[in-house]
Every structure is written in C-alpha cells, then in structure tokens.
C-alpha cells in the first residue's frame with residue numbers, strides 16, 4: 001500500500017520508519033521560496049549504529065539469494081519507481097526547485113540506471129582462466145563486500161540514489177544510504193518504493209541528517225566494508241583519510257572545473273547552445289558542468305557576443321518555461337556571490353549576471369542570474385575553485401596547444417569538451433585532455449548509466465561508477481582453483 005510521506009521525513013531502518021534517537025529534526029527549506037518545506041530526522045551516531053546493525057543482520061540472507069533473484073527483486077523496485085514516477089518527480093522538483101520537466105527527465109534516468117543493474121543480476125561475470133597445471137581449473141567469482149555506506153550530493157537527488165543503491169545491492173551487499181540534508185524526501189521515497197516492492201527489511205536502510213553528524217559515523221563504522229561517496233573534493237579527501245585508517249574500500253566521485261573549448265572552425269550556434277546547457281542547466285549544479293569556456297582568439301569576440309545575446313534570453317524560475325531554477329540553499333548562493341565579488345576585486349569583469357535575482361518571482365528563493373565572467377587569471381580562485389552554480393569564465397587562446405594547456409591547468413579532471421569540425425583536433429583533444437570523460441561537439445555533461453563515469457586528479461580516486469565498472473567497487477573478487485585427479489577418472 002502506498003503511504004504518504006510523513007510530515008517529518010524519517011529514517012528507514014530494517015524496513016521501519018523511525019525518528020532520530022535524539023528526537024531532533026532539521027529544517028529543509030524550499031529553494032524556490034525560502035519557506036520551510038519539511039523537516040527531516042537529524043540523525044547521529046546511534047541512528048547510524050542501528051542502521052548498520054540492521055544491514056548486517058540482513059546481509060547473509062541477501063548475499064545467499066542468487067544474484068538472478070536479487071536482480072529480479074530490483075526489477076520490481078524499478079517497476080515501482082516507474083509506477084510512482086510522477087510522485088518521485090514531484091518530490092524532486094519540490095526539494096530542488098528544478099522544473100517538473102527536468103525532474104521527470106532525471107527520474108527517467110534513475111529508472112534506466114535501475115533497469116541496467118537489475119539485468120546485471122543475470123550476469124555478474126567473473127572470468128575463467130587458463131592454468132599452468134594439468135587438470136587444474138582457474139576462475140574468479142564476484143562476492144559482496146558486506147555492508148555498503150553510501151553518501152550522496154543533492155544536485156540530481158533521485159539519479160544519485162539510483163547510481164549507488166542499485167549496483168551496491170545487485171552485488172549482494174546491504175546498504176545504508178546517508179541522504180543529502182537538502183533532499184531528504186527523495187531518498188525516503190525511493191526507500192519506501194523499495195520496501196513496497198518486497199525488498200527484504202534491512203537490505204536498504206536510509207539515514208537522514210547532516211554530513212558531520214550522520215555521514216561521518218557511517219564512514220568510520222567498523223562494520224561498513226565499502227564507502228561510496230559523491231560530493232565535494234574537500235569532504236572526499238577527509239573520507240579517504242578515515243577509510244585508509246581502517247583499510248575500508250572507498251570510491252570517490254568528486255568535483256570538477258570542467259573546460260569547454262570553442263575552436264575557430266566550430267559550429268558557433270551549436271557551441272552556444274551547448275555552453276548554455278553545460279554552464280547553466282540544473283543551475284550549474286552538476287559535477288560535470290562547464291565553468292571554463294576556452295575560446296580561440298579568431299572567434300572570441302563573435303562568440304562572446306552570440307553567447308551574451310543567448311544568455312540574455314534565458315529565464316530563471318521553477319517552471320517548465322524556465323531554463324533553470326534556484327541553487328539548492330542559501331549557503332551555496334552566498335558562497336557564489338562572495339567568490340564573484342573576490343574575482344572582481346582581483347580584476348575579472350562580470351559580463352552579465354553576478355547578482356542574486358530579487359524581482360517579485362525570485363525575491364525569497366535562492367536564485368542567481370546566469371553569470372559570465374572574463375579577464376580572470378587562469379590561476380585565480382574563480383578559475384580554479386568549483387562553485388557549483390550558474391557561473392562560467394571565458395578565456396582566450398591563440399590556438400589548439402594553448403587551449404589544451406589551459407584546459408589541463410586545473411587540479412580537477414572530471415569532464416571536458418571540444419567544439420570543432422577538425423577531426424585531428426577532436427581526436428588529439430580526447431587523447432590528451434586530462435579528464436575521465438572527453439566529449440566532441442556537445443556538452444561536458446550527459447553520461448549514460450551503462451558507462452563508467454569518474455575523474456582523474458582531484459576529481460576522484462580512480463574508481464568508476466556506474467556501468468559494469470561499478471561492480472568492481474561493490475564486489476570482492478575471489479580466485480577459485482579446482483584440481484582434478486586424473487587417477488580418479
């Protein structure tokens with residue numbers, strides 16, 4: 001039976017809704033209006049202990065369930081998500097302020113991810129290998145790690161849940177998901193759909209709360225065998241340190257400062273369209289957003305004029321007529337405004353935007369005007385620090401080599417894109433750019449759920465999720481040798 005979301009979004013532990021042991025709650029604000037949207041359990045270490053204990057109790061039976069049957073049960077969860085997709089998308093839209101259409105698109109992406117991993121229950125391939133010994137068989141099989149601790153960001157909340165939960169569970173792990181404090185309802189609703197679909201109690205537990213209070217105890221918990229984290233590089237680095245101390249496996253999907261190159265031979269209309277989408281869609285709150293637009297000198301002035309004209313036509317708000325909505329909370333908005341002010345103080349010029357929108361439709365929401373900046377030094381803070389908002393800087397490059405060098409002049413290395421009609425430039429760029437994802441003639445975002453996503457340098461620790469590569473995050477490999485005795489034949 002479908003139940004309505006409780007007024008205070010609870011944890012789900014062993015299949016039961018429960019408040020934080022302390023009784024405390026946190027306020028979740030509506031980013032479009034600044035009003036309190038709901039409350040959520042403000043969990044701490046005792047709640048994490050209870051969730052991990054529930055996951056541990058459920059783990060042996062879940063691991064003993066054949067992977068094919070695990071996949072079929074996850075398929076039921078996906079069907080539940082599809083049946084309740086309008087409800088899911090409505091919660092995503094309400095919690096993030098993004099338009100209903102964008103929320104539906106994201107929900108569709110989460111469902112596609114779930115379908116992919118449900119099917120993976122029928123594969124979960126190991127390898128059969130050759131042996132150097134007569135009559136000896138050698139193979140590898142995949143086994144679960146145990147309890148997975150999953151921590152995610154709020155930017156695409158239902159997709160982020162799906163990208164972690166489905167691969168973790170199909171591999172036979174049970175999971176504790178620490179929901180983002182900015183999107184508690186989305187995570188709860190997926191958990192509710194999962195139990196309604198018949199996922200055994202304790203297989204997926206959800207803990208609400210703030211990172212340092214509820215996320216950190218999960219990372220430090222000795223019974224959590226694998227931690228998978230999507231969020232900022234600063235928090236990821238800290239999590240890597242904690243996991244290193246107890247030799248727990250950790251997968252880190254971190255930030256980006258992604259370059260998009262516009263060459264002198266590019267289709268400039270197409271490039272404008274993709275710069276807008278990469279820099280501003282989802283209010284720039286994508287790890288894969290483009291925040292550094294590197295333009296060849298020969299077309300710089302023309303491209304800048306075209307981009308400014310197109311940016312001036314964008315509308316901002318929470319409806320399907322708007323290009324993007326608010327940023328997720330007031331703190332993020334203030335960080336962005338302060339970073340823009342510092343960039344100006346250091347000599348950069350704001351070409352458009354740079355301020356909070358304060359008209360009647362935006363007054364109380366967390367809206368930032370689409371912001372384009374030029375003249376920033378490539379080494380300046382605004383060029384190097386991820387802002388996770390609708391802000392991009394323009395840079396000039398004399399030609400391909402200088403543009404590529406600028407693209408690589410970052411501590412991050414998540415995604416990158418080039419706009420060119422020149423095959424050699426496109427090919428060289430994809431080979432030499434320091435990024436986990438390289439794109440030709442489109443945007444810096446748009447990874448598909450069956451493909452491995454992740455970054456180099458400070459954008460991650462080398463793991464890749466989702467795709468079949470995520471199975472390596474959530475599985476132990478076991479070598480099995482079987483020896484036959486020729487005398488017994």
Ligand code: NAD
Nearest residue numbers: 152153180210211212215216231232235253254255256287
């Ligand atoms: P954040 O690092 O502040 O928070 C992410 C999650 O970590 C939240 O659930 C938060 O509660 C939790 N957290 C915070 N402090 C913690 C702690 N001490 N211990 C354990 N958990 C803690 O990031 P954010 O600002 O919410 O999200 C934006 C960041 O996420 C950006 O850097 C963005 O690039 C990144 N991101 C990366 C990907 C990717 O796949 N590479 C995808 C989406 C977002």
